[in-house]
Amino acid sequence: MTPEQLSTAIVDVLTTLSDEGAITLPDGVPTTVTVERPRQKGHGDYATNIAMQLGKRAGMNPRAFAELVQGGLAAIDGVAGVDIAGPGFLNITVEAGAQGIVAQQIVAAGASYGTSDAFAGEKINLEFVSANPTGPLHIGGVRWAAVGDALGRVFSMTGAEVTREYYFNDHGAQIDRFSRSLLASAKGEPAPDDGYGGQYIHDIARAVIEKRPDALDLPPEESLEAFRAGGVDMMFAEIKQSLHDFGVDFDVYFHEDELHKSGAVERAVARLTELGNTYEQDGALWLSTEKYGDDKDRVVIKSDGEGSYLSGDLAYYLDKRERGFDRCFIMLGADHHGYVGRMMAMCAAFGDTPHENLEILIGQMVNLVQDGEPLRMSKRAGTVVTIDDLVDAIGVDASRYALARYSSDSTIDIDLGLWTKQSxxxxxFYVQYAHARVASILRNGAQLGLEPAGSEFDPALLSDEKEGELLRALAEFPRVITAAAQLREPHRVARYLESLAGHYHRFYDNCRVLPMGDEEPSDLHRARLLLVAATRTVLANGLALLGVSAPERM
Structure with missing residues (x-):
């Protein structure tokens, strides 16, 4: 019996009590009830505080309310007992058979185990990484590659239609500095004071010359454009390839430059003007963002007629909404924290709901540490640590797992020594080893002619304490995924997998799965093999959500 099934059962009990007039709930019966694993042993298999939540609303003492729920719940098939603790906690113990059936359900569901409809019907645009094509992808962007892709997978597993999008910043001052840096390198001159350094600049400058041997002979403006166009194309191709090698691909690559060439900026300004949210002052066009919570109004079109940086944001957001996305997510680094207020004001100015139609997730810094010392620079990029530096050091699987394992609002130190250990x-390694160990046991069972229990499976055989703990952990997986989606926290999946691996190892150490010597295979062996197969399914599904492989052998 899973937490979801118990939640449904409790809702049914509450509905019956309400229909019979035993309880009166002014807001009606809730559609779901939170059911959790108790923190302490001896408090049952599951617990809920629903009586404490609803008792006072029903005009009752929570413990008296709990007693009513207790009676109805105890009569449900699969529930072995219901105890009331403290002011009204309900501790639920399920029958071994009702608990053991979870293993069979998981194996039957396979790769679909953990799916839900929590976000069904939602059309989500998930924009992440979006690094400027002025240098190799740095470690901060790599964090968003791992977290953003994992979040997209989590959203998809909870029923959403997800589009991964990369905003290609090929317009503005940074691109100008990049272009001038390339031109200076090609001429053998030092980089401009505000330009970019690193070996990659010289490599790209040489590549542009190879492709356009006449680039330095063109008139100054045309020469600069040749290096801009060629350099941006090469840098973007490299970023795209690095991300692909990292297991991250995007559905849409959106070019910022197109917003300014296609009239999208003008359309956005016109829409905001129609809504009465723009005004002219000092020769410029302003957006009234202060009334929507921003610290001041913002210039959209400067006095020289050029669009401000915000003008592209306006056009891009409107474009996403016109493409039919219900929710637009943008993942940004910590240095963009001050950007949130104006973006939410922009969302409201369009008549949308901030933090609902538009959500901005802020990620903190990542530091690489080796032998207790931080790594500060890449040999190639010169100023930052790149995606290739990280992957070369610890590999794709460890990189993705390490970056997705922590809440994105916390700064993390990645110890290269730790993440290369095989311990x-x-x-x-701990989680992947658990999967490899599970796969090995299933192979060994097959060699003995022993397969996991099938339709004849007796779930009551899985009655050992460690079997019960593992079954309850496996049953939590769908709720972990839903919580990860609702809270935008894919790191919950990683932490869950580590806990699950621990439960599996303890089960294996206490419960012999395969027969020894001349021992005849029994139904218990087959039942335990089914539990092993269920564990394999959940470990593989969880690792897939993080974009990490599930090895068969290690």
Whole structure:
């Protein structure tokens, strides 16, 4: 019996009590009830505080309310007992058979186990990374590659239609500085004071010359444009390839330059003007953002007729909404924290709901540490640590897992020594080893002619304490995914997998799965093999959500 099934059962009990007039709930019976694993042993298999939540609303003492729920719940098939603790906690113990059936359900569901309809019907645009094509992808952008892709997978598993989008910043002052840096390198001159350095600049400048041997002979403006166009194309191709090698691909690559060439900016300004949210002052066009919570109004079109940086944001947001996205997510680095207020004001100015139609997730810094010392620079990029530096050091699986394992609003230190260890100290090794160990047991069972229990499976056989703990952990997986989607926290999946691996190892150490010597295979062996197969399914599904492989052998 899963937490979801118990939640449904409690809702049914509450509905019956309400229909019979035993309780009166002014807001009606809730559609779901939170059911959790108790923190302490001896408090049952599951617990809920629903009586404490609803008792006072029903004009009753919570414990008296709990007693009513207790009676109805105890009569449900699969529930072995219901105890009331403290002011009204309900501790629920399920029958071994009702609990063991979870293993069979998981194996039957396979790759679909963990799916839900929590976000069904939602059309989500998930924009992440979006690094400027002025240099290799740095470690901060790599964090968003891992977290953003994992979040997209989590949203998809909860029923959403997800579009991964990369906003290609090929317009503005940074591109100008990049272009001038390339031109200076090609001429053998030092980089401009505000330009870019690093070996990659010289490599790209040489590549542009190889492709356009006449680039330095063109008139100044045309020469600069040749280096701009060629350099941006090459840098973007490299970023795109690095991300692909990292297991991250995008559905849409949106070019900022197109917004300014296509008239999208003018359309956005016209829409905001129609809504009465723009005004002219000092020769410029302003957006009234202060009335929507921003600290001041913002210039959209400057006095020289050029669009401000915000003008592109306006056009891009409107374009996404016109493409039919219900929710637009933007993932940004910590240095963009001050950007949130104006973006939410922009959302409201369009008549949308901030933090609903538009959500901005802020990610903190990532530091690489080796032998206790931080790594500060890439040999190639010169100023930052890049995606290739990280992957070369610890590999794709460890990189993705390490970056997705922590809440994105916390700064993290990635110890390169730790993440290359082949021991339980290394979280990704610990989880992958559990999967490999499970796969090995299933192979060994097959060699003995022993397969996981099928239709004849007796779930009551899985009655050992460690079997019960593992079954309850497996049953939590769908709720972990839903919570990860609702809270935008895919790191919950990683932490869950580590906990699940621990439960599996303890089960294996206490419960012999395969027969020894001349021992005849029994139904218990087959039942335990089914539990092993269920564990394999959940470990593989969870690792897939993080974009990490599930090895068969290690």
């Amino acid at each position: 339980s100290d290394n979280p990704v």
